[in-house]
Amino acid sequence: MRIDIVTIFPEFFSVLDVSLLGKARQAGRIGLGVHDLRDYAYDRHRTVDDTPYGGGAGMVMRPEPWGDAVDSILYASEARGVTEPVIIFPSPAGELFTQAMAQEFATERQLIFGCGRYEGIDQRVVDYASTRARVRLVSMGDYVLNGGEIATMAMIEAIGRLIPGVVGNPASLVEESHSDGLLEYPSYTKPAAWRGLEVPPVLLSGNHGAIAAWRREQQLERTRRVRPDLLPPAV
Numbered sequence: 001m002r003i004d005i006v007t008i009f010p011e012f013f014s015v016l017d018v019s020l021l022g023k024a025r026q027a028g029r030i031g032l033g034v035h036d037l038r039d040y041a042y043d044r045h046r047t048v049d050d051t052p053y054g055g056g057a058g059m060v061m062r063p064e065p066w067g068d069a070v071d072s073i074l075y076a077s078e079a080r081g082v083t084e085p086v087i088i089f090p091s092p093a094g095e096l097f098t099q100a101m102a103q104e105f106a107t108e109r110q111l112i113f114g115c116g117r118y119e120g121i122d123q124r125v126v127d128y129a130s131t132r133a134r135v136r137l138v139s140m141g142d143y144v145l146n147g148g149e150i151a152t153m154a155m156i157e158a159i160g161r162l163i164p165g166v167v168g169n170p171a172s173l174v175e176e177s178h179s180d181g182l183l184e185y186p187s188y189t190k191p192a193a194w195r196g197l198e199v200p201p202v203l204l205s206g207n208h209g210a211i212a213a214w215r216r217e218q219q220l221e222r223t224r225r226v227r228p229d230l231l232p233p234a235v
């Protein structure tokens with residue numbers, strides 16, 4: 001998979017050189033391009049924002065630098081034979097990011113992330129990009145960040161770890177929260193007793209059927225208690 005990021009803070013993404021994603025990049029499983037939006041702002045001060053039409057507080061990101069940045073990335077995509085990649089604009093006005101979306105995006109050949117700042121990006125950038133790529137506005141939750149960089153980092157981690165070969169043991173991806181729609185069961189390791197707290201005896205029984213049943217019940221109980229909205233109908 002190829003990932004391109006447009007941002008005014010390219011240094012934000014140096015963290016993607018480490019850990020699993022760093023190894024995936026070294027192994028060639030993920031290609032990463034971080035593009036500084038200011039490289040596409042050709043005035044002397046490399047301005048990327050301006051005051052909003054219609055008034056109001058804050059600044060809006062100008063369309064020209066975005067248009068040139070998107071065109072430059074799409075031109076390179078076409079040269080690599082990728083037509084209509086997905087462009088993701090993190091936005092509190094977007095559709096809520098879920099594990100299902102992470103799974104969906106993990107099958108794409110290329111993802112482009114457009115990190116807005118200030119009060120957002122001129123709407124015409126989204127409208128223009130939609131004529132040349134599959135555009136998705138995606139939200140990490142009902143709260144407001146100062147820009148799309150942290151949201152992009154979270155999505156890249158959630159998506160990247162699903163790409164075959166990135167996570168050492170693919171089996172570990174199966175029994176996780178949200179992988180089967182429910183929250184995961186509690187986990188324990190040695191010692192069996194710690195500060196007067198015991199590991200549930202069933203986990204020491206060696207009875208795999210009883211262990212699987214206990215874990216499923218724990219998932220349901222935890223999901224009922226913490227996230228009843230995730231419960232499948234008639235549970």
Ligand SMILES: Nc1ncccc1[N+](=O)[O-]
Pocket residue numbers: 090091092138139140141142143144145146147148151
């Ligand atoms: N919540 C957000 N606030 C600002 C930018 C992006 C956001 N998001 O969730 O993707």
